[in-house]
Amino acid sequence: MPSLGADMDAGTIVEWRVGPGDTVKRGDIVAVVATDKADIDVEVFESGVVEELLVPVGIKVPVGTPLARLGTLARAGATAAPVTVAAAAAPAGHPAAPPPAAPVVAVGATHSPLVRRLADRMHVDVTHLAGTGPGGAVTRTDVERAGARHRASPRARRLAREAGVDLGALTGSGPGGAVVGADVLAARPPSPPATGAPDRTASMRQAIARQMARSAREIPHYHLAVDVDMSAATAWLTAANEQRTVAERLLPAALLLKATALAAAAVPGFNGWCEDETYRPADGVHLATIVSLRGGGLVAPVIHDAAALSVDEVMAALRDLVQRARSGHLRAGDVSGASLTVTNLGDLGVDSVHGVIHPPQVALVGFGRAADRPWVVDGAVVARAVVTVTLAADHRVSDGMQGARFLDAVARHLQRPEGC
Amino acid sequence: MDHRAVILEVIGRVAPDVELAAVAPNDDLREQLELDSMDYLTIVTMVCERTGIEIPEGDYSRIATLDDFVAYVDAKAA
Numbered sequence: 001m002p003s004l005g006a007d008m009d010a011g012t013i014v015e016w017r018v019g020p021g022d023t024v025k026r027g028d029i030v031a032v033v034a035t036d037k038a039d040i041d042v043e044v045f046e047s048g049v050v051e052e053l054l055v056p057v058g059i060k061v062p063v064g065t066p067l068a069r070l071g072t073l074a075r076a077g078a079t080a081a082p083v084t085v086a087a088a089a090a091p092a093g094h095p096a097a098p099p100p101a102a103p104v105v106a107v108g109a110t111h112s113p114l115v116r117r118l119a120d121r122m123h124v125d126v127t128h129l130a131g132t133g134p135g136g137a138v139t140r141t142d143v144e145r146a147g148a149r150h151r152a153s154p155r156a157r158r159l160a161r162e163a164g165v166d167l168g169a170l171t172g173s174g175p176g177g178a179v180v181g182a183d184v185l186a187a188r189p190p191s192p193p194a195t196g197a198p199d200r201t202a203s204m205r206q207a208i209a210r211q212m213a214r215s216a217r218e219i220p221h222y223h224l225a226v227d228v229d230m231s232a233a234t235a236w237l238t239a240a241n242e243q244r245t246v247a248e249r250l251l252p253a254a255l256l257l258k259a260t261a262l263a264a265a266a267v268p269g270f271n272g273w274c275e276d277e278t279y280r281p282a283d284g285v286h287l288a289t290i291v292s293l294r295g296g297g298l299v300a301p302v303i304h305d306a307a308a309l310s311v312d313e314v315m316a317a318l319r320d321l322v323q324r325a326r327s328g329h330l331r332a333g334d335v336s337g338a339s340l341t342v343t344n345l346g347d348l349g350v351d352s353v354h355g356v357i358h359p360p361q362v363a364l365v366g367f368g369r370a371a372d373r374p375w376v377v378d379g380a381v382v383a384r385a386v387v388t389v390t391l392a393a394d395h396r397v398s399d400g401m402q403g404a405r406f407l408d409a410v411a412r413h414l415q416r417p418e419g420c
Numbered sequence: 421m422d423h424r425a426v427i428l429e430v431i432g433r434v435a436p437d438v439e440l441a442a443v444a445p446n447d448d449l450r451e452q453l454e455l456d457s458m459d460y461l462t463i464v465t466m467v468c469e470r471t472g473i474e475i476p477e478g479d480y481s482r483i484a485t486l487d488d489f490v491a492y493v494d495a496k497a498a
Contacts (some may be wrong), residue, residue: 251457318458
């Protein structure tokens with residue numbers, strides 16, 4: 001079970017997209033995992049053949065629990081060495097998430113062709129057997145014993161796999177005491193709700209409550225704000241969008257995120273994680289952006305390495321993440337590794353937001369709406385689109401002076417949008 | 421092409437929880453459906469893709485309600 005965000009300690013498989021025997025490629029979506037906040041598509045980070053699903057649908061397991069066993073793609077009949085495969089989790093290089101690698105252990109199949117043929121005939125899965133032969137090899141006797149214990153029809157085996165029923169525990173009603181499909185169906189546990197448990201709103205509320213209470217308890221916040229004249233940024237966006245088709249159009253949010261990422265890369269102390277009173281700066285700026293869900297609650301998908309992206313790339317990433325967040329198709333990498341969070345409440349009409357930091361991060365940047373306000377230019381009062389940018393920061397890591405430099409850097413980038 | 425049906429279908433995709441039959445034709449779409457700027461841009465993008473028209477950013481004020489949106493697309497696609 002991969003860690004899908006710093007606040008996650010357990011998850012539930014709501015769907016397996018693969019089954020035993022399926023070949024998977026690195027990056028394939030193999031399962032859908034429900035956290036308290038959302039259903040997340042989980043990718044596999046190694047290629048191979050699925051040998052066994054270890055956690056059935058509907059069971060909640062702690063982060064770090066192996067979910068499945070993968071075999072490496074060895075030549076048929078060859079002896080494959082046992083391999084440990086990293087599970088789908090946060091991409092490497094984003095140490096924010098707690099130990100992400102829920103190992104999927106691949107076992108080697110050590111058995112002769114003769115044994116394999118016998119196993120096929122008796123419908124015994126040799127990958128599940130503990131061998132008693134030399135070097136742990138599965139012998140003919142092992143297979144025969146297992147076959148006698150687990151005499152079951154192919155349909156019964158398939159149903160048992162799907163339902164997570166242990167065949168060995170069943171009494172067969174078929175010929176010679178073989179377990180048949182009906183036996184498995186009778187033993188099947190009541191099926192859990194298919195997806196997104198109905199109490200998702202409540203569980204999301206609880207998850208947010210836990211994280212925010214921890215923040216208030218552990219992080220000595222300080223808050224700064226600055227008003228920024230957005231006329232240069234707005235003019236630049238309008239001109240840029242005139243040249244573009246609607247599919248390529250930029251939103252102000254893309255510029256705000258990019259300006260924040262550049263400031264975080266330049267001014268130290270706001271981009272990283274504080275755990276056990278120790279601050280660890282992040283390698284890149286992995287910007288989480290708060291997406292409010294219409295049913296209530298929020299998710300915070302991550303734009304990785306945002307400072308290294310162009311405004312267009314930030315916009316494309318944002319579009320993609322928001323759409324997938326709304327449709328329930330965020331992937332594991334989308335929700336892990338955040339080193340700084342941005343909240344943009346401008347659309348809701350608020351002037352400013354004094355945020356709560358998401359631990360173990362050390363800062364949160366907030367944008368209110370860009371509204372026309374009186375602004376002094378060259379000694380005269382004029383109407384300008386002004387946005388209030390706020391910083392909530394961790395006083396264990398930074399001081400107000402640094403915070404002021406950070407906000408000043410954001411403001412300067414917004415004055416020169418062409419450089420963003 | 422029935423542009424009202426196209427627009428409603430797109431709204432349904434972007435905001436799946438909206439009851440389309442209840443959309444008030446003369447109320448501001450963003451306000452009544454609680455669409456943020458990203459939702460709105462996605463709706464405009466998908467309507468453009470499906471109808472083959474372009475909607476410049478400066479025209480957003482002319483497509484604020486469902487009836488206005490339909491009339492705008494009807495005129496542009498004609």
